[in-house]
Structure formats: structure tokens, C-alpha cells
Amino acid sequence: MAIIFPDTSHTFGEYLLIPGLTTPECTVDKISLRTPLAKYSPAKEESRINLNIPFVSAIMQSVSNDTMAIALARNGGLSFIFGSQPIEEEAEMVARVKKFKAGFVRSDANVSPKDTLADVLAITQRMGHSTIGVTDDGTPDGVLCGIVTSRDYRLSTDSLDRKVADFMTPFERLTTGCKGISLSEANDIIWAHKLNALPIIDEEQRLCYFVFRKDYDSHKENPLELQNPHNKTLMVGAGINTRDYKERVPALVEAGADVLCIDSSDGFSVWQQETIAWIREQYGDSVIVGAGNVVDREGFRYLVEAGADFVKVGIGGGSICITREQKGIGRGQATAVIDVAKARDDYYHETGIYVPICSDGGIVHDYHMTLALAMGADFLMMGRYFARFDESPTEKLRIGNNIVKEYWGEGSNRAHNWQRYDGGGTSTTMKFEEGVDSYVPYAGPMKDTLDQTLSKIKATMSSCGTVDLKSLRKNAKLTLVSSTSIIEGGAHDVIRKDRT
Ligand code: RVP
Numbered sequence: 001m002a003i004i005f006p007d008t009s010h011t012f013g014e015y016l017l018i019p020g021l022t023t024p025e026c027t028v029d030k031i032s033l034r035t036p037l038a039k040y041s042p043a044k045e046e047s048r049i050n051l052n053i054p055f056v057s058a059i060m061q062s063v064s065n066d067t068m069a070i071a072l073a074r075n076g077g078l079s080f081i082f083g084s085q086p087i088e089e090e091a092e093m094v095a096r097v098k099k100f101k102a103g104f105v106r107s108d109a110n111v112s113p114k115d116t117l118a119d120v121l122a123i124t125q126r127m128g129h130s131t132i133g134v135t136d137d138g139t140p141d142g143v144l145c146g147i148v149t150s151r152d153y154r155l156s157t158d159s160l161d162r163k164v165a166d167f168m169t170p171f172e173r174l175t176t177g178c179k180g181i182s183l184s185e186a187n188d189i190i191w192a193h194k195l196n197a198l199p200i201i202d203e204e205q206r207l208c209y210f211v212f213r214k215d216y217d218s219h220k221e222n223p224l225e226l227q228n229p230h231n232k233t234l235m236v237g238a239g240i241n242t243r244d245y246k247e248r249v250p251a252l253v254e255a256g257a258d259v260l261c262i263d264s265s266d267g268f269s270v271w272q273q274e275t276i277a278w279i280r281e282q283y284g285d286s287v288i289v290g291a292g293n294v295v296d297r298e299g300f301r302y303l304v305e306a307g308a309d310f311v312k313v314g315i316g317g318g319s320i321c322i323t324r325e326q327k328g329i330g331r332g333q334a335t336a337v338i339d340v341a342k343a344r345d346d347y348y349h350e351t352g353i354y355v356p357i358c359s360d361g362g363i364v365h366d367y368h369m370t371l372a373l374a375m376g377a378d379f380l381m382m383g384r385y386f387a388r389f390d391e392s393p394t395e396k397l398r399i400g401n402n403i404v405k406e407y408w409g410e411g412s413n414r415a416h417n418w419q420r421y422d423g424g425g426t427s428t429t430m431k432f433e434e435g436v437d438s439y440v441p442y443a444g445p446m447k448d449t450l451d452q453t454l455s456k457i458k459a460t461m462s463s464c465g466t467v468d469l470k471s472l473r474k475n476a477k478l479t480l481v482s483s484t485s486i487i488e489g490g491a492h493d494v495i496r497k498d499r500t
Helices: 068-073 087-099 117-127 184-192 215-219 246-257 270-283 296-305 323-327 333-351 365-374 447-461 468-473 482-489
Strands: 015-018 055-057 079-080 132-135 144-148 197-201 207-212 238-241 261-262 288-294 311-313 358-362 379-383 396-397 400-407 435-440 475-479
Touching: 015 365, 055 068, 068 087, 068 144, 068 261, 068 379, 068 396, 068 447, 079 087, 079 261, 087 238, 087 396, 117 132, 144 197, 144 435, 184 197, 184 207, 184 447, 197 400, 207 482, 246 270, 270 288, 270 296, 288 296, 296 311, 296 333, 311 435, 365 379, 365 447, 396 435
Parallel strands: 055 079, 055 379, 079 238, 238 261, 261 288, 288 311, 311 358, 358 379
Antiparallel strands: 015 475, 132 144, 197 207, 396 400, 400 435
């Protein structure tokens, strides 16, 4: 007879946390959200990647491109660049994240000494910058001849035909920095010489970057920035599939991806095992690769024994996902996380190896995040949450009185990511949709909302008497709630002023 699981499948909204003793040791300013991403032996070592906030953005066309990856890494999390695009394009996105150097800006407004004041004005208007690099050939990385700022010309008297060479501040009078200096060294030069911008050049006097006074301050606002400790680049992940991994993985590794993840709606498959085995054969343990998604201990165990560095949990809970309706597979996200977290802990007690788990999909309210972390997730993957921000790759539109952004599932016809829903065999197409195309309310720049979300998580952790995510997982007390008490949890039996 089939196995019927005795427990009901529950989701986050059916639970609440019960406070623990709050002490001076666990006030919000003392709480750490640092969390391991890759498997490790806690008795001997640290995880090779620790996130500074427990968030990763979903492996989706409508969520994770290079812009999102840079913004999220600067805030302490990590993006997985979507894999449902040609290999070269995914690798280019990864490379763009790796090239990003906080505070070091590649000059995108440049002229040559032979250009005219009219050219300078046109470029200033087009790019909105007031500092223009003057290079021998007018390219961003030509030999630096000088710079032009609005202090170098006077619109009321200067002729528009005037050559840049006549009014630029020439190289001999510039203060420059050498390629390789740190941001704080660049900042010291900026302050010592009262500059607004410092050009950084290489040994051939070619322009590499500008460092602007204002950008140093913004770097200091991101103390959680997630950097690769060896080369100080921002960290980035990338999605792969179980079909073209022999070509995709080398390209992504070459581009500098810090971590890969096999992206599948149902990861309990021989193809995931084969993919990981191939990666181990080619790269040993040097490539960090996650696998999933699974919803029970059997699936977890299979992927861990196949060599996965982390395991993603969740089927059918995603906001745009209709897998449960279409195929009748899945499990309430809370129950799935609790069950797989137990399997992770059992594996750790048996082997001394801790394999982090990621709860993927189904987070609606900020408090769901704390619940998922308390139930045992080491970190969370979110699509809808990040799709709402300026940094996501999709269109911002006005629909009626609302400003929205587009958000579509990888299993929708629009994304047509058949590899994610691959059942093996020769078919290279999707026979039916497992996701929808939708809108989400626009939520502005990521940082404002993210800071508020993190404050809520820390406030809850403080109420629970916990100072880090490990103690939250160990000490949290959770209770299932009735549907009546869910109603009691919102404002009720009053006429809200903001809704009249
Ligand atoms: P959510 O955060 O609830 O929007 O869920 C995002 C997750 O949904 C993704 O990380 C992925 O696991 C899943 N997904 C993506 N596309 C689809 C689909 O089309 N069914 N589902």
C-alpha cells in the first residue's frame, strides 16, 4: 500500500512563535543574521561561504540578473543568476557582477582632446554626469589626457567650438591613483587634495576607473557587503540544469561564479546525482553546488549522498507556481522545512557534516521569514519579494491606480524553462505550464524595504531570546494556530482610519 504521511501538511501562515526570555544579551543591536551556505564540519572549520543576511534571490528571469546580484550582495545576501538563457549570456552576467568594484566606477562619459565644448555638453546632458574623462581616443579605457568638470568652462562666454584640449584640466595637473589601491586609500587622497573625483590609471596611464567622494560614503553604508575573501569581488551564484551542464558549468566557473545551484522543480532525480558527480569528477570540491528541490528526508538524503553542498526545499509553494494544481505534487512549505531540517540534523549527528538547507518559495509576510528560519532553514530563497524592487530586471507599469512590476514563473510559457521541469527522455519542451505570468506591487529601491524586513526579523529574534540563527533554530518555540486566531492576529473589530 502507498505510504500515507500521518501529519497534515502545513504552511507558514499557520504558525506563530512564542516569546522566550529577552535579556540584555539579545537586544536587536547584538543580533547576527550570518548563516552558512555550503556544507562544512563545524568541529573543524567554517563554511566556505557565509551569507551576512539569510536571503538569496530566486533563479528566475524576472528576478535575478546582474543588477539584482550586485544590489543584494552589497546588502549581504546572494543572487543566483537565472539559467534559462544562453550560456554565454548567463556567464556575461556573472562576469559583470565580478567586475563590479564598490566605489570604483568605469567612466561612461568620455571625450577626446579634439572634441568640442558642444560634445561635452551633449554627453553631460545624456549621461547626467558632471565629470568627464578625456582620453586620447575618447574611450573609457584610453590613455588619460585630462578631465573636464563644469568648473572648466563658462557657458556665457565660451564658444561651443572650443576644443576640449584648450579648457580641460590636463593630466600634468591632475592627482591620480594607481590601479590596485584600496577604496580607503583612494578616499584618503580625495580628502588630502580636496577632490570630488579621483581618476585611477594603470602603468600605461590608461584610465581604469573614477572614485567619487560620494561613493565612499555609500560603501560605508553597506557594512554587510558579501565579498569573496580571496579577491574582494562581490559574490554571485548561478543556476544550472541537468542537460547542458558540461558546457554551462565550465563557462560559469570561468566567469567567476562563487556557487552554482541545480535548478529544478523536483530535484529528487538521478539526473541531479549525475550532474553533481560530473562536477566532482572535473573540479573536485572546488566548485560549490547546491541541489533541489525536495520536500522530505528521503530526497534530502539522496542529494546529500550525491555530494550536494546545500539542499533547496520546496515544491509548489511559490507565489507564481501552479505545480500542485497541475501535477498534484508538493507539500506545505512549513512541514517540508521542518521535516528536511530534522533530516539535516540527523545527518550532522551521524557524520559531523552540516549541510545547510534553503527554504525556497512561499514567503508572503516578513514574519514568515523568521518562522522559516526558526523551523530550521539556514537561508531563504525568494522570488516575489525581490521582483518588486527597482533592481529586478522587469518592466515597471501603471495598472489603474497601482504601480506594478512584472513577475513570471520559470514554468510559465513566457519563461519556457523546460529544463527546470525536465522529466528526462528526449522531450525538449514543456507539455503544460507549471507557472503563471503576473504583476507584483512595485516597492521602490531594495534597500529601504530590506532594512525594514531585517529589523522585523531581529525584533522577533530578540523576543524569542535568541542572538543568532543557530540559537533561533535550537530554542524557538512554535505553535500551530486555528483559523479563528489568525483573524485575531490582524486589526479586527475596529474601523481603520486608513481604509475609510
Ligand atoms: P516566491 O518567493 O513565493 O515567489 O517563490 C519563488 C520560487 O518559486 C522560486 O525560487 C522557485 O523555486 C519557484 N518557481 C519559479 N518558477 C516557478 C513556476 O513557474 N512554477 N516556480
